[in-house]
Amino acid sequence: MIKVGVIGATGYTGLELIRLLVHHPQVNLCFATSKSRAGERLPAVFPSAPDVPLIDPAEAPLKDTQAVFLCLPHAESAQVAVQALDAGVRVVDLSADFRLRDAKTYQKWYGVEHPAPELLQEAVYGLTEAVRADLPAARLVANPGCYPTSVLLALKPLLDENAIHSTVIVDSKSGVSGAGRKPKQTTHFVEVDGNLSPYNVGRAHRHLPEMEQAVAWWTDDAPALIFSPHLVPAPRGLLSTIYVHLDSSWDEKKVRQLYDRIYGNEAFIHVLSQGEAATYAHVNHTNRCAIGLTMTEGVLILTSAIDNLIKGASGQAVQNMNAMFGIDETAGLPG
Amino acid sequence: MIKVGVIGATGYTGLELIRLLVHHPQVNLCFATSKSRAGERLPAVFPSAPDVPLIDPAEAPLKDTQAVFLCLPHAESAQVAVQALDAGVRVVDLSADFRLRDAKTYQKWYGVEHPAPELLQEAVYGLTEAVRADLPAARLVANPGCYPTSVLLALKPLLDENAIHSTVIVDSKSGVSGAGRKPKQTTHFVEVDGNLSPYNVGRAHRHLPEMEQAVAWWTDDAPALIFSPHLVPAPRGLLSTIYVHLDSSWDEKKVRQLYDRIYGNEAFIHVLSQGEAATYAHVNHTNRCAIGLTMTEGVLILTSAIDNLIKGASGQAVQNMNAMFGIDETAGLPG
Amino acid sequence: MIKVGVIGATGYTGLELIRLLVHHPQVNLCFATSKSRAGERLPAVFPSAPDVPLIDPAEAPLKDTQAVFLCLPHAESAQVAVQALDAGVRVVDLSADFRLRDAKTYQKWYGVEHPAPELLQEAVYGLTEAVRADLPAARLVANPGCYPTSVLLALKPLLDENAIHSTVIVDSKSGVSGAGRKPKQTTHFVEVDGNLSPYNVGRAHRHLPEMEQAVAWWTDDAPALIFSPHLVPAPRGLLSTIYVHLDSSWDEKKVRQLYDRIYGNEAFIHVLSQGEAATYAHVNHTNRCAIGLTMTEGVLILTSAIDNLIKGASGQAVQNMNAMFGIDETAGLPG
């Protein structure tokens, strides 16, 4: 049994993570922390949650665990990561703190100096299907953002082929849990219900540099992304509709062959059949990424759907942990 | 043209009120105030709102108006009411401040000493259909709460007949705008969507004493109420399902005759036909109250629906203003 | 391993049942049938469903199983039950066909002659917590309706004490999946969203005789029920708010002691603490029934919540199967 702890249990990713971990056949959840709700039990926060006690982070028995998951605000997370690593505990960080390799880029987008720049090169960017070879040795895994997970899994086969040479249009639609659990005007039920809102359109969302960083790793002459996230009146789910110009050597059949070859054996990646587009209904409450492919007029239209809280956060975090500890990557995860 | 102002324009009732007033054929909206958004225009707060400037309440030209509507938190509202009355301006108060006639009861339920107890006896409790004779002379109208509006309109005909002698069960279901616009954990989209929550069950909600006060005005040997409000994952609408024991002299036909007689000429009260129950769809975006009647096993089941923001707040406020100024009670109101 | 089949896999209860069965550690799902979709696989109907083939019911290898679950329309279900029993297969019927013990009552409420009245006395009414002693020997279990499950679990402790002597008010609120998957005007998204609708108010819903039948089993001088179901704009969840007059020998403390005593060891029944009311959020995606208790003015207010598809249908069906085969009653069920 892998002994783990969760730091920051009372947000949506913390809750989802704990649900996965308590049912994971090879995990022993040693503790879950919350600053604001320490002393209570998790069902006091989420009535149907597993009955786990919440302790103060200062009292977390880090040394009794082999790994901790950090579900904390950015900047705060990196500091706890340092403590955990110092205590010899492996870290899966669900915040943005270790996703960008460049401290200046981090500062530009997150507005604070990076608290632990010395760790940036070591951190593994945990898009599991892309980096699983690096995970068994990793001390520190930066769990990808929800939007980047949907986009990068959809684009990687083509990027690896150096098939993309012009600006990629990414039009994404996310459920509201992606905005976090802290009440804001923009997440008030009356403001969201019946509405559909683009936000941070173009090149203004923090997930843009994270996506472009990975694109640049994987391809020569990396294309720019245009990224338009939209808030959908649904609690969970994330769909990216992606438009890629391909040259005339590509048709839908050839694209489909590529994706079938790359992803045919992936447990969690479902390449949909011809004419089928990915929806939230393909993936919600699972660790899947469903990918639909349509090509017309030289443009490949990818629909890539994930559950933002599972494959886009806590599920992928568990998948990374599974790979780090050398157990079946699918263990404890809803397929 | 009646010259009016709105104090507190950036909540849901303020917005709805301004929508009604700018289209009202006999009203001139002179100003709308907001502390937090002064200097902006209303569409900056609600994109589809009428293009009305927001001014600081301190700069409101009270004296240029004949009436003001107060859409303010309780306790704050009463203080502004005093100022307006002193300036010779009539007041329709949408807060709870002048609904209860007894200052001690107010203090018990609202947790603060009443700021203007000397006005409590003068204030008219503005359930329009019940008090329209008093409105032309009124300086100060206390606009009823949303739950009481749905319940009291449904019960009044029977109370006037002294037909109710035992505890009345009121099971109410409200859309989320009834909880106000300030973001709270309980109004976060992800917490509300897909959920249905009773709250303040029994005799714990502030609208209980307001309802029992009116019941005691209208009937001898006033029955107690049991009141269970529920939060519904919908932005607006309010339904009260009410259970009343009647003695054997009553059957559904006799009840129906009573309601048809009392409400047959009311523009906004729709007594539904046999077998039809009231729903949000009967009333949303209108100033209606729809009332369904079913009797079985000696129990009358009333379903009483209103739009909580219109008949339950801003629409009834306009209806009261219409009656105060002696114009057609339906003017400017969606039937 | 218990070998089972599902007859009628493409409705909401069929889907939920199959999700539970494929993850059940002691069950082997041998087949799932569908008349209209035979030859396809379940994900063609529900994209995230387990990848189970759908066969024609005529080809179902009944004899290879020990039990079948029937998720069929009423009247059709009873006929298949006869075939299964004749083949020596035990039956858990999720339709209404074997819930009422009296064939005339069945005909009155369901509009058809009962297809197998000879089985009515044998069928066990499978409210698991109430009948578990009878399940190991049962050949045929009638899985209770969703509304009755929420109401009867809430009332049974008091009925067993003969504490209820007057009409009980049941005000229930159900998510839309309770209305089935067949598209109807009343389940169209645009008609439901933002709406809240009572229907079959009073004594007009088919679940009324089912509830009153059980009430009469359990108490002397059985009280009548008044039952008002409401349709809620949510996909799943069911809450019954129940009003019971108790004599002066009862107070909330004594009621609470009773419920704690009766349900303290039940895995799936959660008696909530003082001041807490049951919501969909307590139970959705679990096999729980959450019960809140509040007493005031001589009236006990019970809030009883279940997931209509799990404890109100497929989860309880699995719980019944577990008890029938003598395995842990909680096996394979989300707690």
Added chain:
Amino acid sequence: MIKVGVIGATGYTGLELIRLLVHHPQVNLCFATSKSRAGERLPAVFPSAPDVPLIDPAEAPLKDTQAVFLCLPHAESAQVAVQALDAGVRVVDLSADFRLRDAKTYQKWYGVEHPAPELLQEAVYGLTEAVRADLPAARLVANPGCYPTSVLLALKPLLDENAIHSTVIVDSKSGVSGAGRKPKQTTHFVEVDGNLSPYNVGRAHRHLPEMEQAVAWWTDDAPALIFSPHLVPAPRGLLSTIYVHLDSSWDEKKVRQLYDRIYGNEAFIHVLSQGEAATYAHVNHTNRCAIGLTMTEGVLILTSAIDNLIKGASGQAVQNMNAMFGIDETAGLPG
């Protein structure tokens, strides 16, 4: 007063149209028809609808009206249009029958031979802002589809400038009323709620030829469109996010100047300020089209929102009627 009739009153566009017409200060609604509900009144279909009787279409007194609105299925609509025109009545057709000028294209996309090809050249494609000069003389107006309205209003200023030379990406998101009122599996509440679904992705939706036809009218060297509609869990509203490559002579400021110049005096077109994107909340329950503009990396991102039932159907139909009869184009329309 303009005397009008509505043929087909019981769908969502019919209802919305009647709501507008009964409040229109210069219109007299003479009749509303329904085949299936003739003899009933409109509130029997939609509880809060205006109290208008429904008559059989065969009894519609066409000759007493100056114009009729057709809210009928395609192919059926054209036949009624012929009758109305023969009776000397002007027609605003909300179906697709007269949108495409080429009968073969119509047959290809709608699967039936066109019932009245002789009228195709005469019909005015009623995107009001683009064709208002032609409306006073028009006998037959083809009201545009909802998607085309949002897209064409957004693109027209650039097309008129011949500024678009490469494939345009249109990613649209529509509320469910756009799918009509007839219950289908895809509009069942449980299937839609919490889901987000692309459909007819690429070049497969019937509104594509309608859009490309207009694009070809307005620009040389007309670009192709890629069109991906998505179904959003909301009852109404339509947003198109449109991606256009512009050459280096264009920047956001120049684009904005163009749109301000073209649309600055339009009552219903709101060009949003810098940094603001269009949402459903800008337009629902109004006849507005809100357009947001963002330019980055040589790509102009347009967000164009309408209420699909108003500006996308019934509101634009009334706007067209206003222009046809030479009255104020905004009469009777919510701004």
